[in-house]
Amino acid sequence: MLLKDQVIVVTGGAGLIGRSFVSAILAQGGTAVIADRDEGAGDAVVKSQQSQHPLASIDFVKTDITSRQSLQALIAAVHQKYGRIDALVNNAYPRNQHYGRKFEDVEFDDFNQNVGMHLGGYFLASQQFAAYFKKQERGSIVNMASIYGVVAPRFDVYGDTPMTMPVEYAAIKSAVVHLTKYLASYLKGSGIRVNCISPGGILDAQPEAFLARYNSYSLSKGMLEPRDLQGALLFLLSNMSQFVNGQNIIVDDGWSL
Numbered sequence: 001m002l003l004k005d006q007v008i009v010v011t012g013g014a015g016l017i018g019r020s021f022v023s024a025i026l027a028q029g030g031t032a033v034i035a036d037r038d039e040g041a042g043d044a045v046v047k048s049q050q051s052q053h054p055l056a057s058i059d060f061v062k063t064d065i066t067s068r069q070s071l072q073a074l075i076a077a078v079h080q081k082y083g084r085i086d087a088l089v090n091n092a093y094p095r096n097q098h099y100g101r102k103f104e105d106v107e108f109d110d111f112n113q114n115v116g117m118h119l120g121g122y123f124l125a126s127q128q129f130a131a132y133f134k135k136q137e138r139g140s141i142v143n144m145a146s147i148y149g150v151v152a153p154r155f156d157v158y159g160d161t162p163m164t165m166p167v168e169y170a171a172i173k174s175a176v177v178h179l180t181k182y183l184a185s186y187l188k189g190s191g192i193r194v195n196c197i198s199p200g201g202i203l204d205a206q207p208e209a210f211l212a213r214y215n216s217y218s219l220s221k222g223m224l225e226p227r228d229l230q231g232a233l234l235f236l237l238s239n240m241s242q243f244v245n246g247q248n249i250i251v252d253d254g255w256s257l
Contacts, residue, residue: 003030012092020226149173184246200252219254
């Protein structure tokens, strides 16, 4: 029970990776608060997890990470109910309808909007939770980055598929890695730790041609599943990592070597 009595907020907790994180937190004795814009998906995750972990504590709070008011309402609601917040997992993945275009087709306004929502949302959530954690004199922030925030894209893996590596994603995730280091250094002496996880690709019904090329760069399993990230998350949230700060843990089956 690595997270016994801890209250942990997971933004984007109703998504593919977020659901797995919530499950891991509950399995280790923690209280999970799903902070997501999708109320229907959030309620569905709550019901599903309650059936799997009937004694665990889980909540959903509709949240927009690009809104200061929404984040402040989230913090107030969680504090009122539990009297504490131990950690924030910045896992949301906001993007507009034009996200995912090839580099030459990306409009300037779309680039700015996607960077603003995703990177800006991580900044804003970190800012608001850091203010709460300072008063509490302890807390942990875990940001979700990516291997594409660490290494250049391998565009050959997208050949013969409609997929590409969005330029916004590379810009955002590399910035998330350095935002993590910035915050860890800036919050020195406050009792707040800030770290990030850089996952490799996650299985999500990608084309077989892409999977074959992607997996050829891996050392054993290849494309990962959401549960493969749980160990890194639990380590960073638990007391086992109490002196780990400002670090980026890469979980990619050696893909980025």
